[in-house]
Structure formats: C-alpha cells, structure tokens
Amino acid sequence: MYELFKNLAKWLVSGDQWAGTDGIAHRIAEHLEYSLLATLIAAAIALPLGLLIGHTGKGAFLAINLSSFGRALPTVGLVVLVFLVSGLSLWSVYVALVVLAVPAIVTNTYAGMSAVDPEVKDAARGQGMRGHQVLFQVEIPLALPLIMTGLRLSLIQVVSTATIAAYVSFGGLGRYVFDGLAQRDLVQVLGGAALVAIVAVVLDLALAGLQRYLFLPHSRLRSSGRDPHRRTAAH
Amino acid sequence: MTICRPGKGHLMIQFDTVHKRFPNGTTAVHDLSLEMPEGGVTVLVGSSGCGKTTTLRMINRMVDPTSGTIRVGGKDVLEQDAAELRRSIGYVIQQAGLFPHRTVLDNIATVPLLLGWGRKKARARAAELLETVGLAADAGKRYPHQLSGGQQQRVGVARALAADPPVLLMDEPFGAVDPVVRTQLQDELLRLQKELSKTIVFVTHDIDEAVRLGDQIAIFRTGGHLVQCATPADLLARPADDFVADFLGAERGLKLLSLQHLADVPQGPAPEGGAWTLVLDEARKPRHWRATADDAELPVRPLKDTDSLLAALNESIASPNGLVARVDAEGVLTGVTSRDDIHEHASKTHGHGTHGTASVAI
Numbered sequence: 335m336y337e338l339f340k341n342l343a344k345w346l347v348s349g350d351q352w353a354g355t356d357g358i359a360h361r362i363a364e365h366l367e368y369s370l371l372a373t374l375i376a377a378a379i380a381l382p383l384g385l386l387i388g389h390t391g392k393g394a395f396l397a398i399n400l401s402s403f404g405r406a407l408p409t410v411g412l413v414v415l416v417f418l419v420s421g422l423s424l425w426s427v428y429v430a431l432v433v434l435a436v437p438a439i440v441t442n443t444y445a446g447m448s449a450v451d452p453e454v455k456d457a458a459r460g461q462g463m464r465g466h467q468v469l470f471q472v473e474i475p476l477a478l479p480l481i482m483t484g485l486r487l488s489l490i491q492v493v494s495t496a497t498i499a500a501y502v503s504f505g506g507l508g509r510y511v512f513d514g515l516a517q518r519d520l521v522q523v524l525g526g527a528a529l530v531a532i533v534a535v536v537l538d539l540a541l542a543g544l545q546r547y548l549f550l551p552h553s554r555l556r557s558s559g560r561d562p563h564r565r566t567a568a569h
Numbered sequence: 570m571t572i573c574r575p576g577k578g579h580l581m582i583q584f585d586t587v588h589k590r591f592p593n594g595t596t597a598v599h600d601l602s603l604e605m606p607e608g609g610v611t612v613l614v615g616s617s618g619c620g621k622t623t624t625l626r627m628i629n630r631m632v633d634p635t636s637g638t639i640r641v642g643g644k645d646v647l648e649q650d651a652a653e654l655r656r657s658i659g660y661v662i663q664q665a666g667l668f669p670h671r672t673v674l675d676n677i678a679t680v681p682l683l684l685g686w687g688r689k690k691a692r693a694r695a696a697e698l699l700e701t702v703g704l705a706a707d708a709g710k711r712y713p714h715q716l717s718g719g720q721q722q723r724v725g726v727a728r729a730l731a732a733d734p735p736v737l738l739m740d741e742p743f744g745a746v747d748p749v750v751r752t753q754l755q756d757e758l759l760r761l762q763k764e765l766s767k768t769i770v771f772v773t774h775d776i777d778e779a780v781r782l783g784d785q786i787a788i789f790r791t792g793g794h795l796v797q798c799a800t801p802a803d804l805l806a807r808p809a810d811d812f813v814a815d816f817l818g819a820e821r822g823l824k825l826l827s828l829q830h831l832a833d834v835p836q837g838p839a840p841e842g843g844a845w846t847l848v849l850d851e852a853r854k855p856r857h858w859r860a861t862a863d864d865a866e867l868p869v870r871p872l873k874d875t876d877s878l879l880a881a882l883n884e885s886i887a888s889p890n891g892l893v894a895r896v897d898a899e900g901v902l903t904g905v906t907s908r909d910d911i912h913e914h915a916s917k918t919h920g921h922g923t924h925g926t927a928s929v930a931i
Contacts, residue, residue: 451669453662454666454669456631457660457668459655460655461660461680461683461728462652462655462680472668
C-alpha cells in the first residue's frame with residue numbers, strides 16, 4: 335500500500351509525465367475544454383429555462399423532477415448510444431455531458447427563484463417595475479446564490495464524468511484511467527482519478543471564491559462592513 | 570349597495586360599481602362605489618377577507634376589476650400602462666417589502682431610477698427623504714435587514730414618496746410593528762400628511778388606527794360589501810347597523826369624545842372664594858388648586874382649545890371641584906369649564922352626529 339502511494343506520488347510529479355501531447359498538462363487542458371464547454375452549453379440551455387419557470391411559476395413540476403431524471407440517467411449508456419448514432423465524433427461526449435449538467439442547473443435556478451420572498455416581488459411590481467425589471471433587478475440577484483450552487487454542482491459532475499471521453503477514444507484525464515486499466519497499470523489509473531478529483535475541487539473553489547466576491551454584496555457587507563456600491567456609484 | 574360621496578373638494582379616486590370576482594369563484598369586492606377626495610386620508614377597514622386590500626390594489630392595477638370603472642385623477646386606470654400607473658402612485662405594504670440586496674438609499678431611489686432620473690439625482694432625492702421620514706443619514710448605506718421593523722417601515726414610506734406622487738396607497742403598513750412604534754409611526758404620518766397633503770388610501774383592520782388617521786372611513790364586511798363610509802365622528806355617532814357598531818367596539822362613545830375639540834365648550838371666569846382657588850403666577854398661568862380651608866395644594870393640568878373632550882372629561886374628574894382650567898396657546902388662563910358643560914356638549918355632539926352622515930343605505 336505504502337509502495338503504491340509512493341509510486342503514485344512519483345508518477346504525479348515526474349517531469350516526463352507532464353510534458354508532450356500525452357502529458358498531464360495537455361490532458362488537463364483537454365479535460366477542462368470538454369468540461370467547461372459542456373457546462374457552458376448546459377448553462378445556456380438550463381439557465382433561461384430555470385429562470386422562465388421560476389419567473390412565471392409555470393412548469394414547476396418539470397423543474398422539480400428534472401433532477402431525479404438526471405440522476406437516474408446512465409451517462410455511459412448515453413455516450414455509447416449517441417456514439418453509435420453519430421459515429422466517431424466528440425458530439426457524443428458533449429451531448430452526454432450537457433444532458434448530465436442541465437437538470438441540476440434548472441432545478442437549482444428554479445429553487446432560487448421560488449425562494450424569493452413573494453412580498454418583495456409584489457413590492458417590485460407595485461413600485462412600477464416591468465416583468466423583465468423584476469427579473470433582472472430583483473429575482474436574479476436574490477436567486478444568485480442558489481443559481482451558482484447549481485452551476486458548481488453541474489461543473490463537478492461534468493468534470494468527473496468527462497473521463498468517458500477516453501472511453502470513446504478521445505482525450506482528457508480519462509485516458510490515464512482507461513489506458514491504465516487496459517495495461518493493468520494501477521498507478522496510472524489512480525493518478526488519473528486523483529487528477530480528476532483535484533481539477534474538480536480546484537474549479538469548485540474558484541467558483542465559490544468568484545461567487546463570494548461578485549454576487550453577494552449584502553452578505554459581504556455583513557462580514558467586512560464595506561460599501562459594495564462605492565465602486566460603481568457617483569458620490 | 571352603499572354609495573359613499575364626500576361631496577366636497579376635488580375627487581382624486583373614484584370607484585364606479587366596481588366588482589371583482591377571482592377565478593376561483595370568490596367575490597372579493599361587490600359592486601363598490603366609493604369616492605376619495607384629493608388631499609384626504611381614506612381608511613378602508615374590516616376583518617380579513619373583506620376585500621379591503623383588493624380594493625386598494627385595484628387602484629394601481631395590481632389587481633384588475635372584473636367590471637366597473639376606477640378613475641385616478643379623472644383617468645380610467647385600465648386605459649393606462651400598468652407599470653407607468655404604478656410609478657405615479659406611491660405604494661407601501663406590510664413588512665415594508667424592501668429589496669434585501671439593495672441599500673436603504675437605493676431602495677428609496679427605486680421609482681426615480683425607473684423614471685430615468687439618473688443615479689445622482691435619484692440618490693440626492695433619496696437622501697432628502699431619509700430626513701423627511703425621520704431617519705439618520707447614515708442609515709442610507711445600510712441594508713434593510715440591519716434596520717428595526719419600525720425603521721424598515723419608514724424606509725417603505727420614503728420609497729413610496731420618492732417621486733412625489735399625488736396618491737399614496739398603504740396596505741396595513743404598521744401592522745407588523747409593536748404598539749408603541751405603531752403610535753409613533755401614526756404620529757409621523759399625520760405630521761407628514763400636514764406638510765404634503767397627499768391623497769392617501771390606507772388599509773387596516775385596527776379601528777383605532779382608522780379613527781386616528783382617517784378623514785373618512787369605509788367599513789367593509791366579508792364578501793366585499795361596503796357597509797358604511799363616513800367621517801370618523803359620523804361613524805362613531807351613528808353606526809349604520811349592528812355590524813358596524815360591533816366593529817367600532819364598546820368604547821365607541823369615548824372614541825367619539827377623543828375626536829371632539831374643547832374649543833366650542835363654553836367657559837366662565839374662575840370662581841373666587843369657593844372651597845378651592847386656582848392659583849396663578851405673575852403671567853396669569855395656572856399653577857395649582859389651593860384649598861381655602863387648609864391651604865392644601867392639588868396639581869392642575871390646564872387644557873387648550875385643541876385638546877379633546879376626552880382629555881377634558883378626564884381632567885374634570887381629576888380636578889377637586891370638577892372645573893377644568895382653560896388656557897390659550899401661550900398657557901395664559903382664559904377661563905374655566907365645568908364638568909356639566911363638558912357632559913352637555915358631549916351628549917349634544919352624539920345627538921347631532923345623526924345628521925350629516927355621508928352614507929346612504931339602499
């Protein structure tokens with residue numbers, strides 16, 4: 335066991351492993367490309383959907399049940415299915431990852447929107463805000479913490495699942511896992527898995543930091559006492 | 570059907586046979602005709618589910634009527650753009666409904682910003698309003714959750730006043746604060762109203778609040794029926810039916826006295842040589858009552874013309890000889906009034922109140 339971890343550590347830090355098109359740096363870049371692009375596409379689909387359902391209150395059933403649907407869906411099966419239909423193409427990977435990412439974003443966006451105090455929305459309308467003004471000036475800012483939670487959840491899921499790209503012959507950190515399995519090289523399998531986990535955690539922390547910094551002026555004020563509007567306001 | 574016509578001054582808001590039935594079949598407002606004079610406070614009062622809030626919300630089109638016409642400043646509200654109409658009408662709701670993610674200043678500046686005033690002008694106006702509603706300037710930089718309930722409610726009023734609308738709608742604005750703060754907020758509203766003379770529509774379920782604030786009171790009964798609409802004095806003196814009488818409560822007579830001023834009650838010269846003498850200082854201001862027999866002193870609380878009959882009655886009971894010392898604005902003695910005079914005047918107002926009531930029951 336000790337030997338295994340020693341070899342794993344050696345594998346992770348060796349300069350040879352990091353260089354070249356087969357190297358870790360390149361594989362991380364590929365992995366990030368699949369994950370970020372898939373999450374972006376998913377967000378482009380899921381955010382408007384979640385916001386629409388949350389704003390109008392119509393289709394709440396869909397928003398609530400979509401996440402269980404997403405959980406029940408076998409991703410590998412989906413990849414293989416799309417792979418069989420579309421042939422040797424990255425499409426199969428992206429379709430599977432987007433389908434995986436959409437439900438959590440929709441459900442959390444809807445949850446965030448429906449958690450906005452109805453009195454506040456009523457007051458916003460009563461002051462003379464139009465529908466889009468209520469949405470962008472009141473509902474979205476107040477729903478942002480949960481919207482961000484949905485994005486983070488999806489991104490982590492996508493990062494860990496993007497290993498399947500290697501299953502259908504493409505790159506990413508999954509290469510180490512599948513190649514390692516084929517070669518019965520346990521160190522390589524573990525190394526790939528560890529890298530996936532590290533990438534996922536780092537991305538999540540980065541998003542959490544961004545969320546803290548950008549989107550929560552009222553809670554930021556509570557902790558630091560600064561006026562978050564000072565930067566933009568003409569005093 | 571009950572029609573309320575105050576019959577004097579310009580009418581700011583007119584309901585003409587307005588009916589509201591919700592999709593689930595409940596009738597919230599039943600054939601309502603009601604007029605609200607410019608610069609006056611109309612209080613809509615009744616138990617919950619009587620349609621008073623729906624009535625209020627139809628004025629700024631938060632709810633649209635099923636039939637009938639509502640005019641604000643002579644214009645049919647249904648012919649106006651709902652968002653623009655709402656920006657021209659101040660709206661205060663229970664719990665204030667402030668935006669938790671915006672500073673107090675930005676909350677107040679909401680409508681000016683929607684009207685396109687520009688950030689600088691809107692904030693200057695918001696800062697001015699902080700003072701108007703009695704908040705410190707540094708409260709502007711805070712967030713709503715950092716304020717007390719009473720302070721939040723003041724911000725709610727400031728936000729409604731920001732674009733200087735002629736009409737102010739207030740939906741149980743003081744319902745969620747404790748009685749002491751509520752009284753303060755009511756006093757502030759009366760003070761503001763003296764300065765600003767807005768047309769105010771105020772919804773409450775508290776009859777005491779209605780009597781304190783209203784120039785006219787409209788009482789609603791479950792099912793959206795307007796039962797009676799009259800000035801507080803008329804309402805207290807002559808409730809239209811048992812429902813209204815019950816709603817006004819057992820102390821209806823005392824409430825009425827609290828609305829009557831002492832001004833019309835006759836006064837005579839202070840008595841000399843009785844059992845008690847009113848002692849004055851050099852400026853002829855009352856100091857205390859002194860007993861002729863043993864020089865004992867009792868405090869005196871002189872009353873002005875603007876004090877209520879209720880205060881006079883209270884003072885006449887506390888006074889050793891049933892006499893109330895009357896003073897002018899400077900506190901100089903003008904005369905005394907006996908308990909009998911107060912009683913007589915009180916019963917006279919009760920009698921006269923039966924005429925001149927503004928409600929007509931059909």
